Amino acid sequence: MIPDTTSGLPWDAVVPAGSFTALLRSHGLEPRWSLPSEGSVLDAPEGTTVLAFRYADGVLMAGDRRATAGNVIAHRSLQKVFPADNLSAVAISGTAGIAIELIRLFQTELEHYEKLEGSRLSLEGKANHLAAMVRAQLPMAFQGLLVVPLFCGFDEKAGRGRLYSYDVVGGRYEETDYTATGSGGPYAKAHLRGAFREGLSEDEALQLAVDALVAAAEEDSATGGPDLQRGIYPNVVVISTQGYQEVPEDRVAAAARRAMGELR
């Protein structure tokens, strides 16, 4: 039931300032996917490579654009990298529909906190909160509906970029240099392991990210490489002292053409 949020103010909810999820729960609006106990596994769109690593100014995060359902390519131009707030980004792997809803809730949650408290959550606070949200999905993971995000951002206190990987039970692991997840994650990680170094410039970092995604797409059928014909390129974002910025598509396209050219 959708409560009437157009008239009347939501006073009743938790005081003082609780989380947005608690507010949704008190209105019966919390996203839920209740499944039968021995439910069969659905062919929900999934499959991904997303990655993140540090570079000179902060962190870079990138993801391919393909979603697959079994052997079918469900979407060619899915966005898997999202801003979490002004200073952090989150990328998703796993069941697309659930993951995208989780991200929408996570974004609202961070903004809600920031407005109520008048200050942002610390980067670690955001990472921990995301871990709790993934943990809450655990029963669904047993049904094959996985959500495994990556999280990165610029830590204002520490003055540097930081990145976190997750597992399906909500484990949160801070990574020092680079990380990747999704079905093509291991291949991207192998590429990063060889090519990562300290103090990459933004241009070098962009090229490395696209190269690693191309390497993953070569090996993993559920990861889409750059599609030069249709003009579909990976999503690449950087987070530095300047905040969250999407790398313009023409720069990603140029990096993709270089990466594809080297394959020949």
Next chain:
Amino acid sequence: MNVPFYVPPEQLMKDRAEYARKGIARGKSIAAMEYADGMLLVAENPSGTLHKIGEIYDRIAFAGVGKYSEFETLRVAGIRHADLKGYSYARSDVTAKSLANAYCHALGQIFTQEVKPYEVGIMVAEVGDTPETTLLFKITYDGTLTAEDDVAAIGGQEEALTAHLREHYRPGAPLAEAIGWAVAAFEAANSRTFQATEWEAAVVDRTLGRRAFRRLSAQEMARG
């Protein structure tokens, strides 16, 4: 058997209104005015941490005078209203009009039904894509909702500030000029000058992107 005293409703409402007005008159005021790119809100507030002006949603700002705990409750309820609506439907479905209606409904209920009315005055400002779609609402302690055109004020010095601003207002002025009017209006109403650190000011500005709310620093206020 106890026979309750009969109090005529006129008297009851008059007493309550007087009580609320007295409470509000003790506090400091807030002025709002439109400028070229949005809406400016200026409060006399020496505290750097306890805000009277706040962000509600992408293009909507809140300002409250009177009793801190009461307008703070309203601010929080407004953020919840907006975030719930934006999450349930879409971001563009959150409007100042619906929020102002919710506020007037809530304040009206409290005024007639609670033991004590809220001693607050609030404003809701929304910046639109054009000056024509930029909105400013004022809601009083008894839930009276008014849509203002381009300038408004709440608090004890409401009338003096509004009169001064109306006199100086011109459409399409840059932000610095609007800051100048606000400072002059407060100085005229209080017959004294202010330090830049005594202001709390914020804008909702259509050039700032999705989240149009921005607080102004003391330097910006001093320059204006």
